[in-house]
Amino acid sequence: MCSGHQANMILQGSNIMNINSSSNPLGHQSSWSHGYPPCDVSTSFFGASQWHELHPQYWTKFQVWEWLQHLLDTNQMDGSCIPFQEFDICGERLCSMTLQDFTQAAGSAGQLLYNSIQSLKWHGQCGSQMLQTLNAVVKSEHTEPSLMTSWNEERFLFDGSYDEMYESKTHCREEITMASASHHPIDLDTKKQQDSPQKLGSKKHNPRGTHLWEFIRDILLMPEKNPGLIKWEDRSEGVFRFLKSEAVAQLWGKKKNNSSMTYEKLSRAMRYYYKREILERVDGRRLVYKFGKNARGWKENEN
DNA sequence: GTCTGTTTTCCTGGTT
DNA sequence: CAACCAGGAAAACAGA
Numbered sequence: 533m534c535s536g537h538q539a540n541m542i543l544q545g546s547n548i549m550n551i552n553s554s555s556n557p558l559g560h561q562s563s564w565s566h567g568y569p570p571c572d573v574s575t576s577f578f579g580a581s582q583w584h585e586l587h588p589q590y591w592t593k594f595q596v597w598e599w600l601q602h603l604l605d606t607n608q609m610d611g612s613c614i615p616f617q618e619f620d621i622c623g624e625r626l627c628s629m630t631l632q633d634f635t636q637a638a639g640s641a642g643q644l645l646y647n648s649i650q651s652l653k654w655h656g657q658c659g660s661q662m663l664q665t666l667n668a669v670v671k672s673e674h675t676e677p678s679l680m681t682s683w684n685e686e687r688f689l690f691d692g693s694y695d696e697m698y699e700s701k702t703h704c705r706e707e708i709t710m711a712s713a714s715h716h717p718i719d720l721d722t723k724k725q726q727d728s729p730q731k732l733g734s735k736k737h738n739p740r741g742t743h744l745w746e747f748i749r750d751i752l753l754m755p756e757k758n759p760g761l762i763k764w765e766d767r768s769e770g771v772f773r774f775l776k777s778e779a780v781a782q783l784w785g786k787k788k789n790n791s792s793m794t795y796e797k798l799s800r801a802m803r804y805y806y807k808r809e810i811l812e813r814v815d816g817r818r819l820v821y822k823f824g825k826n827a828r829g830w831k832e833n834e835n
Numbered sequence: 836g837t838c839t840g841t842t843t844t845c846c847t848g849g850t851t
Numbered sequence: 852c853a854a855c856c857a858g859g860a861a862a863a864c865a866g867a
Binding site for chain 3: 837838839840841842843844845846847848849850851
């Protein structure tokens, strides 16, 4: 997965970048970016997030989204815990929301969101105290130490942030059901005992990383940060097309720390998905693929 | 160390 | 001709 070296580069970039900086947080100029708009896709899509450096009031919609994602990641909640569609708002609006608003918008997760935003509003950052509070309320079923490390060491790596959100949807749906049924915060100490080992082991491979198809999906799901790499051809049918095939391959290679990745090789991996019905063939259309029945998390109103 | 699932690499041949 | 597609074979890789 992500090497420490790569991790450090990204982390450093995200920490030192400021709005006027033109430096590439990944530390080099990608050859494939030549000829593209002056936008490093690896930066704009994955790294160099600055929501944590700005007062929430000044967040863009996307930064609001990143904050939500951060909460999910940090607390090992999954995507269905927070209805992102309810937070298609900028920071100013977010800051004006009351606890009631949050609860209305996000149900049992509302309290967490409210606490977090209050802390950010008054302290300017998501401090450890905050995380402890959050962790006390929604704990992970995972116990690996890395998950409990400070978010600023881990959370801005482009590894795993979006996939986890989708991979554990089912799990969180249960959490939400439990929490709303009991009107109590989610107690995962109890829940942990209820989970069977098999269930916890259901995330067999790739617990933190991402599969190629998830990587592709996540690019598609972030239109604001997807500088023309891949686009939906038919959103409801899950049909999409590569616009910059080699750029996507390079980005994938960057994620896997493999500088020799090409679209040729990426597409071979994509073709393996046909058999597993993660993708369906789209005949006669170059660079066009379609999500299959075993691909999850791409539908607009999938829950 | 083995097993297994996934991805990478290389390849041949075909299509747009 | 370049770029892409299809899929076999085998190696590499990572997690269990």
